[in-house]
Amino acid sequence: MNRIKELFGIKYPIIQGGMIWCSGWELASSVSNSGGLGLIGAGSMYPKILREHIRKCKGVTNKPFGVNIPLIYPNIEEHIQIIIDEGVKIVFTSAGSPKKYTSYLQQQGIKVAHVIANKKFAVKCVEAGVDAIVAEGFEAGGHNGIEEITTMCLIPMISEIIKTPLIAAGGIYSGRSMFAAMVLGADGVQMGSRFVASNECSAHINFKNKIIEADEGETDLTLKELTAVRLMKNEFYDKIQQAYKRKATNDELKGLLGRGRAKKGMFEGDLIEGELEIGQASAMITEIMPATNIMFQIIEEFKETSKRFSSFEI
Amino acid sequence: MNRIKELFGIKYPIIQGGMIWCSGWELASSVSNSGGLGLIGAGSMYPKILREHIRKCKGVTNKPFGVNIPLIYPNIEEHIQIIIDEGVKIVFTSAGSPKKYTSYLQQQGIKVAHVIANKKFAVKCVEAGVDAIVAEGFEAGGHNGIEEITTMCLIPMISEIIKTPLIAAGGIYSGRSMFAAMVLGADGVQMGSRFVASNECSAHINFKNKIIEADEGETDLTLKELTAVRLMKNEFYDKIQQAYKRKATNDELKGLLGRGRAKKGMFEGDLIEGELEIGQASAMITEIMPATNIMFQIIEEFKETSKRFSSFEI
Numbered sequence: 157m158n159r160i161k162e163l164f165g166i167k168y169p170i171i172q173g174g175m176i177w178c179s180g181w182e183l184a185s186s187v188s189n190s191g192g193l194g195l196i197g198a199g200s201m202y203p204k205i206l207r208e209h210i211r212k213c214k215g216v217t218n219k220p221f222g223v224n225i226p227l228i229y230p231n232i233e234e235h236i237q238i239i240i241d242e243g244v245k246i247v248f249t250s251a252g253s254p255k256k257y258t259s260y261l262q263q264q265g266i267k268v269a270h271v272i273a274n275k276k277f278a279v280k281c282v283e284a285g286v287d288a289i290v291a292e293g294f295e296a297g298g299h300n301g302i303e304e305i306t307t308m309c310l311i312p313m314i315s316e317i318i319k320t321p322l323i324a325a326g327g328i329y330s331g332r333s334m335f336a337a338m339v340l341g342a343d344g345v346q347m348g349s350r351f352v353a354s355n356e357c358s359a360h361i362n363f364k365n366k367i368i369e370a371d372e373g374e375t376d377l378t379l380k381e382l383t384a385v386r387l388m389k390n391e392f393y394d395k396i397q398q399a400y401k402r403k404a405t406n407d408e409l410k411g412l413l414g415r416g417r418a419k420k421g422m423f424e425g426d427l428i429e430g431e432l433e434i435g436q437a438s439a440m441i442t443e444i445m446p447a448t449n450i451m452f453q454i455i456e457e458f459k460e461t462s463k464r465f466s467s468f469e470i
Numbered sequence: 471m472n473r474i475k476e477l478f479g480i481k482y483p484i485i486q487g488g489m490i491w492c493s494g495w496e497l498a499s500s501v502s503n504s505g506g507l508g509l510i511g512a513g514s515m516y517p518k519i520l521r522e523h524i525r526k527c528k529g530v531t532n533k534p535f536g537v538n539i540p541l542i543y544p545n546i547e548e549h550i551q552i553i554i555d556e557g558v559k560i561v562f563t564s565a566g567s568p569k570k571y572t573s574y575l576q577q578q579g580i581k582v583a584h585v586i587a588n589k590k591f592a593v594k595c596v597e598a599g600v601d602a603i604v605a606e607g608f609e610a611g612g613h614n615g616i617e618e619i620t621t622m623c624l625i626p627m628i629s630e631i632i633k634t635p636l637i638a639a640g641g642i643y644s645g646r647s648m649f650a651a652m653v654l655g656a657d658g659v660q661m662g663s664r665f666v667a668s669n670e671c672s673a674h675i676n677f678k679n680k681i682i683e684a685d686e687g688e689t690d691l692t693l694k695e696l697t698a699v700r701l702m703k704n705e706f707y708d709k710i711q712q713a714y715k716r717k718a719t720n721d722e723l724k725g726l727l728g729r730g731r732a733k734k735g736m737f738e739g740d741l742i743e744g745e746l747e748i749g750q751a752s753a754m755i756t757e758i759m760p761a762t763n764i765m766f767q768i769i770e771e772f773k774e775t776s777k778r779f780s781s782f783e784i
Contacts, residue, residue: 158784161784168784169784274686274687275685275686276686293620293622294608294609294618294620295608295619295620295622295623303686303687304608304687304690304691305609305686305687305750305753306607306608306609306620306621306622306640306641306750307620307622308607308609308620308621308622308640308641308642308647308650308651309609309641309686309750309751309753309754312644312646312647312754313686313753313754316754326620326622327620327622327623328622330626332626332653332654332655333622333626333654335653335779335782336622336650336651336653336654337622337650338779338782338784339646339649339650339653339775339779340646340647340650341646371589372588372589372590372617372619372623372627373588373617373619376618377618403717436619436620436623437623439619439623439627440623440626440627440630455784458784459783461653462779462781462782462783465649465652465653465776465779466779466780466781466782467776467777467780468649468652468776468780469776470472470475470482470483470652470769470772
């Protein structure tokens with residue numbers, strides 16, 4: 157039995173990453189209805205909005221779904237209260253210490269997964285008693301670790317020392333890469349970028365189109381002095397690089413980033429001035445389709461890959 | 471039939487990366503005698519020394535072996551003449567254009583593989599008619615691409631568009647990661663860091679010990695303004711970072727790097743002032759052993775992994 161399926165009560169060990177401005181109730185419910193685990197991304201939601209999304213999600217699926225809470229955002233306490241009040245049973249926390257909320261959430265009957273990008277934090281997760289660990293490689297979109305450990309190295313490294321159910325993230329976008337991640341030691345996978353290119357993703361169509369047109373080398377992990385984030389290269393990104401060249405201070409970088417950049421880019425579709433968070437996998441994603449079709453494709457490709465590599469010899 | 475085995479006439483599709491100061495005739499012949507493909511790293515050898523290494527290699531193995539020539543180093547023409555004179559049948563070129571020498575070498579009956587780190591150069595390899603492509607991800611040690619594409623993304627990206635036999639490199643150090651790389655679309659793998667931690671590697675014991683003690687986050691891809699290189703963090707590395715902080719010019723960086731840094735670090739064992747080229751996989755390598763034992767372990771682990779994932783279902 158697969159530990160991630162068992163833990164969350166899902167049909168396939170495929171998690172749709174909780175992403176700011178991209179994953180509301182429509183995406184989460186579609187993924188959950190298709191046998192994966194959909195996550196509502198709370199990081200871009202006011203508490204009232206989060207409650208609305210949870211309720212709408214419950215209205216269209218009776219399958220398990222969860223909420224992702226990046227611990228660096230405000231309103232955490234309110235978010236957690238809403239999650240408990242609304243009876244959500246799965247929470248993914250990220251960008252902060254797993255020790256802060258894990259046991260409290262678990263006392264409310266909630267399964268907790270925490271996102272990490274290195275071994276040091278994986279050990280903290282074990283100490284905090286999380287139910288699952290998401291190990292996210294350097295190639296992943298959005299906020300990420302500064303050690304730059306790639307999925308190829310991170311997954312075996314973590315799986316060899318830690319017994320907690322392990323979800324691999326970063327550069328996984330297909331059934332083939334899912335199979336590879338499981339060979340490396342993961343029990344399941346989390347995909348973000350692939351699900352941004354879905355009809356149900358709440359991002360602006362401009363952003364989705366940008367992703368399916370993206371080629372290699374069009375993302376970069378930047379702003380490491382503030383909170384490291386993998387962005388698609390655009391005019392706003394170029395401004396950051398120019399700021400680096402003139403040796404801007406961290407305060408200047410903060411000022412340049414300002415407020416609402418991510419919303420402007422991903423939700424409002426301003427591809428010039430907006431912040432566009434996406435992974436390296438964007439180079440391989442070529443089509444926007446319903447989330448249920450994405451799930452179908454991944455699973456079919458996984459099966460084909462498994463068949464092709466059955467009793468594989470060199 | 472495996473295309474890499476067929477192309478090079480070897481028992482296992484495992485290439486030992488040609489590395490400056492680390493891979494002389496002792497390592498190359500041991501790997502070749504163990505069924506892989508050993509490569510003499512010509513980048514750190516004067517022409518006379520290269521000839522000596524080739525002759526010694528021929529004296530202790532009748533299995534195929536090759537020479538790696540980084541095209542950024544001097545003496546290329548002389549190296550190539552020696553390779554032809556000595557009857558070497560396999561050449562791996564890197565760090566330059568595949569168009570320059572491929573057809574000339576092939577006319578002499580030599581099989582040519584070229585190392586790339588992105589799709590753009592993979593296409594150039596196809597145009598140049600190389601016999602195999604080594605696609606090297608961001609996590610690899612030594613000189614590397616600046617697009618920072620990881621093995622997890624690079625291998626499927628290249629294998630989906632290019633039909634040339636494909637060797638994956640970067641973050642591969644075990645039978646398990648070898649299997650994963652083949653699932654991603656590679657026909658074979660190249661390992662560098664793992665073979666540095668061998669008895670036969672010509673590097674200084676200090677450097678080998680440093681590798682087996684290394685933990686996560688101890689390497690970084692730096693000097694991107696000159697020739698990007700993944701180094702182990704040490705005092706010399708810190709000086710580079712300080713230079714960046716004071717906004718040093720490229721000429722200052724060149725001056726800081728100076729001459730002979732790589733030799734000082736890897737060959738003479740100066741862990742403080744030397745340049746130590748190594749991949750992220752160093753965090754998972756824990757033991758120095760004979761190359762033939764490394765080969766044995768990799769193959770056994772590959773078989774176990776293949777068995778475990780046979781008819782694998784989710």
